[in-house]
Amino acid sequence: MDNRRLYAAELLALHAAFGSDEVLAEETQDLYAESAANTSSTEPPHQREPSTLPKKPAPIPNPTSQRIPIALESQDAATASARKLASACTNLAQLADAMVGFEGSTLRQTATNLVFGDGNPQASTMWIGEAPGADEDRLGKPFVGVSGQLLDLMLAAINLDREHAYISNILPWRPPGNRKPTTAETEVFLPFIQRHIELVDPDILVLVGGTAASTILRRPEGITKVRGRWLSYEVGGRGISVMPIYHPAYLLRQPTLKRDAWRDLLAIKERLRSLEP
Ligand code: URA
Secondary structure (H helix, E strand, O other): OOHHHHHHHHHHHHHHHOOOOOOOOOOOOOHHHHHHHHHHOOOOHHHOOOOOOOOOOOOOOOOOOOOOOOOOOOHHHHHHHHHHHHHOOOOHHHHHHHHHHOOOOOHHHHOOOOOOOEEOOOOOEEEEEOOOOHHHHHHOOOOOOHHHHHHHHHHHHOOOOOOOOEEEEOOOOOOHHHOOOOHHHHHHHHHHHHHHHHHHOOOEEEEEOHHHHHHHHOOOOOHHHHOOOOEEEEEOOEEEEEEEEOOHHHHHHOHHHHHHHHHHHHHHHHHHHHHOO
16 A cells, blocks of 8 residues: 555544544435436446536545445336335334344435434324434434424423324434434335334324425425414324324424414414313
8 A cells, every 4th residue: 555545544543533434425315316317317427427527525434334335226216116115014112123234225224223212102182293313313312302302391391201292203213413303314214104103093193394395295385384374184994183293303492482482382282171081
């Protein structure tokens, strides 16, 4: 090895030792689209137009990682495979196993733990957020960081806690660098959260934030438009009551919206009371 290559290898090893074990681009990359574009061409690779996307840098060697790089399927193939896996699951343990084994997304490669759910699956309310952050990834539980602390306060405001509520996310794996999930990612994981809702079968579904609301409700409006309105989610021939609310992370940035959030929580409390025998 010449000196320059030796130096570069040492520098990469140093970054890896400092914990920089993933390479992030400035912009979100749609790897499904990239993969589809690469596999749909019949031309041999050397005859294709040069890609306008930035080249992926060489991966940093990580001798402790046992993960085998997965070949990305197209988004449609990944979604179809998610749907097939999810529909075969008849309980939550099977669903969690299926999600751990699902190879249709690269998110699994950069995350540490699957974040499946927390709380009581027998509870009347199911709360669905966007995606795990760093704390959730480390602990394998949803909403355990700063946003989670506010979510716990929101639950407590209507006499709920994690023994009387069930919590999950649209994505079970942390997007690297806490970036916002792409639509391709939320669509690929949609069959899993749909089956998750079906298996938990709550009386009330609370969609926490814009990503959860638009992904589950299939509506283009932002959270400001849909929040605070009772909607319905059809599953297995019955309609589950749905309330979209502001995400706690958004409320931390926009505290003046807490008044609206409070109103939405009271509506949930009212509805819960009406369900009591
Ligand atoms: N934000 C989310 O949407 N979900 C989590 O689990 C944590 C933060």
